[in-house]
Amino acid sequence: MNTxxxxxxxxxxxxxxxxxxxxxxxxxxxxxxxxxxxxxxQALNLSQTRLSCAGATLxxxxxxxxxxxxxxxxxxxxxxxxxxxxxxxTDRDFRSLYGEIQRLLGRPLNTEEMKxxxxxxxxxxxxxxxxxxxxxxxxxxxxxxxxxxNPSLRTIEKEAYAWAEQGIDTMEEAAAFIQQQNQRNSQxxxxxxxxxxxxxxxxxxxxxxxxQWLDAGFEMDAIAMAYERTCLNTGALNWAYMxxxxxxxxxxxLLTVEQIKNGDKKPQVPKGASGxxxxxxxxxxxxxxxxx
Numbered sequence: 001m002n003t004x005x006x007x008x009x010x011x012x013x014x015x016x017x018x019x020x021x022x023x024x025x026x027x028x029x030x031x032x033x034x035x036x037x038x039x040x041x042q043a044l045n046l047s048q049t050r051l052s053c054a055g056a057t058l059x060x061x062x063x064x065x066x067x068x069x070x071x072x073x074x075x076x077x078x079x080x081x082x083x084x085x086x087x088x089x090t091d092r093d094f095r096s097l098y099g100e101i102q103r104l105l106g107r108p109l110n111t112e113e114m115k116x117x118x119x120x121x122x123x124x125x126x127x128x129x130x131x132x133x134x135x136x137x138x139x140x141x142x143x144x145x146x147x148x149x150n151p152s153l154r155t156i157e158k159e160a161y162a163w164a165e166q167g168i169d170t171m172e173e174a175a176a177f178i179q180q181q182n183q184r185n186s187q188x189x190x191x192x193x194x195x196x197x198x199x200x201x202x203x204x205x206x207x208x209x210x211x212q213w214l215d216a217g218f219e220m221d222a223i224a225m226a227y228e229r230t231c232l233n234t235g236a237l238n239w240a241y242m243x244x245x246x247x248x249x250x251x252x253x254l255l256t257v258e259q260i261k262n263g264d265k266k267p268q269v270p271k272g273a274s275g276x277x278x279x280x281x282x283x284x285x286x287x288x289x290x291x292x
Contacts (some may be wrong), residue, residue: 001101004030006032006033007203008032009029010217010253011216011217011255012028012063014255015061015062015063015217016028016061016063017179018183019057019061019179019183021054021057023044023046023051023053023057024053024054024055024057024058024061026044026046026054027040027044027046027051027054027055027058027064028058028063028064030043030044031058031064032187037260049172052170053172053175053176055172056172056173056175056176056177057179057180058176059166059167059173059176060173060176060179061180061181063095069189072150076115076119076123076124077119077122077123078265079115079118079119081111083115083116083118084111084118085114089119091121091125093121094117094118094121096128097117097120097121097131098114098117098130099130100128100132101117101132101135102154104132104135104136104139104150105135105139105150106150107150108292109153113153115251116153116154116156116157119152119157120157120160124160124161124164124169126160126163126164126169126170127169127170129171129252130168130169130170130171130173130174133171133174133175133178134156134159134160134163134174135156137159137174137181138151138155138156138159139151143156143199144185146201154241162193163177172273184211184214187214188202188207188210188211188214191210191213191214191218191220191223194220194223194224194227195237196228196237197237205239206239208244209239209243211244213243213246214242215248216246216255217255218246218249218255219249219256219257221254221256221257222249222254222255222256222257223246223259225257225260226242226245226246226249227242229245230242230245232241247261249264252264288289
């Protein structure tokens with residue numbers, strides 16, 4: 001196994017630490033050292049389950065892009081009622097999934113909704129247990145946003161397409177995705193406290209800014225510093241202004257308070273070589289004084 005020295009970018013390190021997954025960190029170092037992914041399990045002494053979970057975590061963090069299935073293109077086929085009835089008679093997975101989704105949503109499903117479920121299995125290729133996790137995830141997301149109603153099958157279908165395009169088609173991938181989302185939501189809650197936002201959810205535009213800052217790997221105290229500067233200069237929270245501050249810091253590789261204090265220096269007014277005003281500047285001032 002190649003054990004060459006590996007340089008890790010700070011943003012990648014921040015992602016690995018936030019994931020709190022030792023297997024994922026070990027796999028990341030193994031891959032960054034140029035080793036063969038196919039031999040990772042044996043080299044790292046990881047079972048297939050642990051290796052799958054570690055790989056799924058790295059993919060969700062955007063730290064490993066292996067070959068995944070091609071993105072889903074277009075809408076699902078236009079299934080007929082006969083297709084649904086046939087599936088009810090011959091497809092045990094469909095029949096059990098149909099019953100479980102009814103239980104999770106607390107209501108009977110109509111024929112159009114059954115066609116959507118059929119598409120989960122036959123078109124998107126999602127396993128029944130992954131679909132159940134998907135439904136639970138959508139329910140929890142709706143509850144977190146303050147909705148008292150369960151999501152519609154159309155909403156769940158939209159999320160299912162997103163999962164399929166990201167290659168989330170196993171329980172390991174689903175678990176890694178949900179863990180990552182929970183961590184991001186926890187960070188988002190802390191960010192709302194920093195920004196003194198209470199009693200409301202972020203708008204889509206505000207949430208886009210917030211997640212962009214968190215994904216960049218900023219320390220929460222660094223974001224708090226940018227918020228304070230924004231309020232001092234504009235009198236209130238100005239998302240666009242604050243984003244300019246943080247974008248400038250990110251471009252300079254300043255992600256912590258210490259880095260910002262040391263690296264974000266304001267340009268100084270040029271002075272003479274000795275730190276005093278030069279002869280030309282003094283003469284100019286004296287001339288202005290003589291001329292009143």
